[in-house]
Amino acid sequence: MKNKERLEDFSPKELPETRWALFWDLLFHQSGTLISTSLLLALFALPLFSDYFVFSFLGSSLQASGGAKEGLFSLVFYGTAIALPCFMVLFLGLSGASEVTKRLSFLEGTLGVASFFEGLKKNWRSGLLTGLLYGLSFGLALLGCLYLLLFQGALPVLTGLGIGLLLFQFIIVNSLCHYLLSQEALYLNSFGATLKNAFIFAHIKLPLNFVWSLLSPGLVIALFLINSVTSYVGIGLYVLFSAYGLLVWTLYANAVYDRHINATYYPELMGKGLHKKEG
């Protein structure tokens, strides 16, 4: 190996001291692992992308032929129904990716693809359930918003309120699902206990959960909704950087767990992956 050697030992003091510093550290030192995890996630997202493109095409044809609102709604309904198992498949992938991001966030080192599939093997059940929950919440938000926009346009206040509520539930469920995945990769609690914790964290950390939800998956969903060109940009972003979004969620979740779980029950996990200052 021709790398120039450092004269001084690498000191643990050089490790990041905050989660933000850890995020940047991982961004620079683990980009290969993150991108390969994103590509793997993209494979699991293929059914969902296919569903989107098939039904967008059908929707465009319907609009071009001057189809009724009911027809469009029913098309989106079927598309969303088919998307449900697609979300479950996507979350299978996310359960594997959560193992990778957990290890990265603890600076434990990963085996890349092998760690991904190790996580998938370990957490596939909760992955499927989480996917189902997410799919239902997404479907409810999408169909609810579409219904209000198509059929209740005359009542703007009611429509605005309804859309707000539907998006709020989606943000709560999105946060809950991320807390579910990260807990499943970390603790050995029952699914019920994990769900309860996730539900609590999704509510008590709402402001920051909202910010992270805008980033992941908010940005990609928005790109999909704007038009077909931006949807390609959304796909590109997802294919290359989905693991980065998951990493942000994992790092934030770890900070939440340190405060609310680890400090009391798992002190050995407190600040894992961070350099602890003496004293």
Add this chain to the structure above:
Amino acid sequence: MSQVTLKHVYKVYEGGVRAVNDFDLAIKDKEFIVFVGPSGCGKSTTLRMIAGLESITAGELYIDDALVNDVDSKDRDIAMVFQNYALYPHMTVYQNIAFGLKLRKEDPAEIDRRVKEAAEVLEITDLLSRKPKALSGGQRQRVALGRAIVREPKVFLLDEPLSNLDAKLRVQMRSEITKLHKRLATTFIYVTHDQTEAMTMGDRIVVMKLGYIQQVDTPMNLYENPANLFVATFLGSPQMNIINCRLEKDGNDLCAILNGIPSLKLTFPELKKKQLASEVYLGKEVDFGIRPEHIRIASEGLPAHVEVVERLGDEIIVYAKIEGQNNDVVIKEAKGKTYHVKDKIFLAPMMEEAHLFDKTSTDSIMGIPQENLSEATLSPTKVAFGENELLLPEEYRLRLLKKALPKAEEERKILLSFAVKDVSAEETKGFYAIPGLIDFIIHRTDSDCL
């Protein structure tokens, strides 16, 4: 169990270059054995033959009881650590350590357990997510060791692993490798050209030169009883002083006359005199050897002049020249005394620590012999020496060259040799019993007396 046995192993490269000659060694289970010698002595080649990275030209190599001459390197259950670490720069420390196990398609959970365990042993847990470029040489070498540890091999092969490190780090890593050997309780075969590493780390040391084993023994026995001039001068810093001398008898005493000058006469103590291999050396020129720490600067002795003084903190190295002679003599003294260049001093060698070497063969002729030599008479069926007669076993007679075996009714004078290790002081079934009286006993520093 992880014994390694090399039986008459040779390595001859194309063009006839002999890198290793008749390498015969049994390495015990859990032993830390060090191959040491100058560049080109064949130590790395031998290690690479054990690893399966070089083919064996002749001889047999056993790991445990299995002949592995033709077994692939990957199937020998050995792990090798190289001088240049051989880490993958694009992989993290974790991935580097796990790489071998991943190739063997081990379960990821098991890989993870082993990597973390090895990282803890080597105290590199904090480095797992880093890439080699972020690490110092010592840390990189620890990663290389980690990669070997996780494989849980029968035998560890280490090829000059500390050569790329600076002096301070070498000392630190030396003790870490020794601790690691104790903790893992596995056979370690370590190659180095650094005699300090060899002396401090090995349970036994194999000293090599030009492809031949010169001596195999514990570090202290090698130091105190070198088998030949090469071993004597290779081990020890500063190296042993070698001065030409003539052996003489002065009444009952045995004396060494340095450079043949009668005034430079040194008398051996009684026990040392008994250790002289043969009286044939009396009146002949031999090499007289004495280590720097075995020469005292006294009020009387061999007159000399100080040439150079090196102060090393806890000790002083004095380079002197014997008066009227060209021999440089190095003396190691404890700190406390002051010497200046051109000071006249008197050298008093501790003769109980002196060595003598044959001028031609360079073998030691005083000390613990490697072989018992005796003049004997060989006839077609037996060999006789003193009052003893040993019948030659049939298979032994078949192995003798035709011209070596006398014809019927004929006898031939020979020099009979028994290796010291092949002679037991206890009565053993199936062995020849030769009656004898104990003449004297020498206590070796770190093993049984002889």
